[in-house]
Structure formats: structure tokens, C-alpha cells
Amino acid sequence: MGATRRKFTLEFKTEAAHRVIDTGRSVQEVARELSVGEDSLYRWVRDERRRIEAAMSAGEEPLSPKEHQELMRLRRELEELRKDNAFLGKAAAYFAANPPSKKDLR
Incomplete structure (x- = not known):
């Protein structure tokens, strides 16, 4: 194998x-x-x-080594923010399609 x-x-x-x-x-x-x-x-x-x-x-x-490190850090941060944004979009769509009932609001 x-x-x-x-x-x-x-x-x-x-x-x-x-x-x-x-x-x-x-x-x-x-x-x-x-x-x-x-x-x-x-x-x-x-x-x-x-x-x-x-x-x-x-x-x-x-790019200097310091600039290169900053660029890599910003790219990682951007990727994390994109993932968060995608998750929040899905969560918003879910809650828009399934609004809470009146009994859930108490």
C-alpha cells in the first residue's frame, strides 16, 4: 500500500x-x-x-521579511473572516427561514 x-x-x-x-x-x-x-x-x-x-x-x-510576515498574517486573517462571514450568512438564512414562535420568545 x-x-x-x-x-x-x-x-x-x-x-x-x-x-x-x-x-x-x-x-x-x-x-x-x-x-x-x-x-x-x-x-x-x-x-x-x-x-x-x-x-x-x-x-x-x-517585500522585506517583516512585510512578508505581515502579508501572510493578513491573508490568514482574511481567510478566517471569510469563513466567519459565510457561517453568519448561513445562520441568518436559517433563522430567516425558521423564525421563532411566540412561545419561544418568553
Whole structure:
């Protein structure tokens, strides 16, 4: 029986790559810490460095490590707020379809 293949979000890959790029730690060390394959982490680091170089060549300043962390935090917060909003919409629809009876109001 084969092992299931793990899937990583773009956010995870980017954060893992920045652990290597921003801190100067080795890919092997970060890969062990995160329990991911070294080959995968090498690819993520390569892709992130290319993205940074492309931004610089286009005249844009790449995000600083602090800005990158803030962006990731805001993306997580936005996702949580979207989930909350979806839940509240469903709850409002439920209560609109099933209003409480007069005996429930006492």
C-alpha cells in the first residue's frame, strides 16, 4: 500500500522558502525542521528567488521579511473572516427561514 502524498499550500511553501532565504539557514536544516523533502524545499526556494528577481527587474521592490510576515498574517486573517462571514450568512438564512414562535420568545 502506497503512502498518501502530502499537499502544501502556496502560503506554506512561501514561508518555508523564506525561512531559508531570510535567515541564511541551510535547506537541509529547514527541511528537517518542517518535515518536508529537501528536493521540494529546494524547488520552493528557487521559485521564490525567481519571483523576487522578477519583481526587482520590473522595478518593484520585493517585500522585506517583516512585510512578508505581515502579508501572510493578513491573508490568514482574511481567510478566517471569510469563513466567519459565510457561517453568519448561513445562520441568518436559517433563522430567516425558521423564525421563532411566540412561545419561544418568553
